[in-house]
Amino acid sequence: MSSPLPLMSTSRASPVITMAGSRFFPKSSTSSQTFTTQKGSGDPTRASVVHLLARAHSLPCSAAFQAFMQLVQPTARFQLALDLLLPLLTSSADLAQRIPVSFILYSMYAPYPISLNPFKSVLYATFVKERELAIEISTEGGFSEREQLVWVLWKILKGDGNDIGPYSPSTLTKSPLPPELRASCLFLDEETFLENDPDHSVAKSTITAGEPKQFAEQGASKNLLPLLPPATETKITREADRENERIAQAMKLVLAARDRALTLTEQRTLTPLIPRLTSPTMITSVDLPPIVSYNPNIAYQIVIALLMTLPNNLAQDISVYLDALTILPPTLPSFDLLGRLLRDTSTIPDYSTGGKTTIADTVRSEVLGRFIHESIKWLDNAERDEHEGLVSDDRFAKGVQNLCRFYSSLLKLSIVDAASDADSTEMSHFTLRHSRFEEANALYCILASGRFDPFYTAMI
Numbered sequence: 001m002s003s004p005l006p007l008m009s010t011s012r013a014s015p016v017i018t019m020a021g022s023r024f025f026p027k028s029s030t031s032s033q034t035f036t037t038q039k040g041s042g043d044p045t046r047a048s049v050v051h052l053l054a055r056a057h058s059l060p061c062s063a064a065f066q067a068f069m070q071l072v073q074p075t076a077r078f079q080l081a082l083d084l085l086l087p088l089l090t091s092s093a094d095l096a097q098r099i100p101v102s103f104i105l106y107s108m109y110a111p112y113p114i115s116l117n118p119f120k121s122v123l124y125a126t127f128v129k130e131r132e133l134a135i136e137i138s139t140e141g142g143f144s145e146r147e148q149l150v151w152v153l154w155k156i157l158k159g160d161g162n163d164i165g166p167y168s169p170s171t172l173t174k175s176p177l178p179p180e181l182r183a184s185c186l187f188l189d190e191e192t193f194l195e196n197d198p199d200h201s202v203a204k205s206t207i208t209a210g211e212p213k214q215f216a217e218q219g220a221s222k223n224l225l226p227l228l229p230p231a232t233e234t235k236i237t238r239e240a241d242r243e244n245e246r247i248a249q250a251m252k253l254v255l256a257a258r259d260r261a262l263t264l265t266e267q268r269t270l271t272p273l274i275p276r277l278t279s280p281t282m283i284t285s286v287d288l289p290p291i292v293s294y295n296p297n298i299a300y301q302i303v304i305a306l307l308m309t310l311p312n313n314l315a316q317d318i319s320v321y322l323d324a325l326t327i328l329p330p331t332l333p334s335f336d337l338l339g340r341l342l343r344d345t346s347t348i349p350d351y352s353t354g355g356k357t358t359i360a361d362t363v364r365s366e367v368l369g370r371f372i373h374e375s376i377k378w379l380d381n382a383e384r385d386e387h388e389g390l391v392s393d394d395r396f397a398k399g400v401q402n403l404c405r406f407y408s409s410l411l412k413l414s415i416v417d418a419a420s421d422a423d424s425t426e427m428s429h430f431t432l433r434h435s436r437f438e439e440a441n442a443l444y445c446i447l448a449s450g451r452f453d454p455f456y457t458a459m460i
């Protein structure tokens with residue numbers, strides 16, 4: 001089985017759907033009765049999603065998901081999924097609608113492990129229910145269309161939902177399944193999808209190797225139901241339910257922080273929950289750069305939480321986030337974040353030695369040098385683009401000035417040493433090349449003299 005792909009690359013062909021009645025919504029001879037009462041809703045977004053789902057039977061699942069993402073604003077997606085998509089998934093609606101709903105609920109959180117998907121328990125409960133019904137029909141000698149839905153849910157819960165993206169619900173429902181993919185042969189680890197155990201690790205769905213063979217050997221006896229894993233009712237306390245709601249709200253704010261600056265109220269809501277989002281981590285290294293750009297204070301809290309909750313299994317997980325810091329662009333939010341980290345003396349585990357270190361020492365040794373190197377490369381590319389007429393703003397000039405000021409502040413705080421060739425050689429060459437800028441010229445004088453000079457620093 002192929003592993004899940006990044007969210008935006010799940011589709012081989014991803015048509016953009018902007019309005020109902022386009023070429024992507026062909027006229028259907030069958031009308032959906034599932035949303036009869038909802039089509040009269042005064043909410044135009046809800047009505048558009050209803051229309052999308054009613055016509056999505058001929059669209060690739062990935063196209064239906066991208067249409068949903070375009071129709072619904074980021075801050076409204078989770079609530080709309082609760083109000084509209086979940087009831088449809090658990091209803092007896094047509095499979096051509098339940099399949100794209102399943103894929104949308106999965107794809108909304110596809111960049112993260114399936115165990116972190118807030119809809120996983122409903123997806124699993126539906127899988128168990130539909131699987132039992134399909135097997136009951138098969139033991140009587142019949143064949144149920146539910147078999148295809150069971151297989152789709154099985155793929156999603158295993159984390160391979162991206163494999164379904166290129167296919168339309170109509171194609172999936174009409175495609176016959178091989179014997180080894182019939183409902184009686186599909187198994188999942190039940191405990192993986194329980195939500196009331198806060199300590200269970202990020203689990204992976206497993207297939208029991210021996211059970212399919214047992215079912216195949218006993219298929220003739222038509223006594224398969226006692227061998228099925230029983231559907232258990234997960235009891236969630238009111239406190240746990242409120243906590244899950246808070247975590248879901250925090251996840252929504254993290255996603256929003258990648259696209260815009262959060263309000264003070266939103267920051268106050270998110271900040272105390274950041275440790276819960278990083279142990280186990282629900283934030284990927286890909287999330288960091290846009291969060292830094294719009295919300296450097298939130299990014300600082302996230303990095304601190306990540307460094308303080310060192311994973312017990314894979315130390316390189318932390319290095320992935322540190323690597324993301326090294327390729328931040330040389331902008332004021334980036335300098336603000338790095339400056340705060342380099343001054344933070346909080347004690348954290350040392351993932352290389354197993355001992356103790358500080359945040360400042362870790363960032364100094366693992367991030368700073370590469371960040372300076374990548375910033376210089378970024379500015380060289382910006383200068384070339386400016387000479388070629390590809391950009392008309394002052395990103396290059398501002399970048400040179402801000403990088404020189406940032407490096408000067410590092411000298412003032414003795415974080416880097418002007419007399420150290422390892423610390424200053426690359427920056428000396430950079431400031432010499434761009435000495436036409438006052439800030440670069442003043443910094444070069446300091447680096448060339450090999451000592452910190454307040455006279456030149458006052459010019460920066």
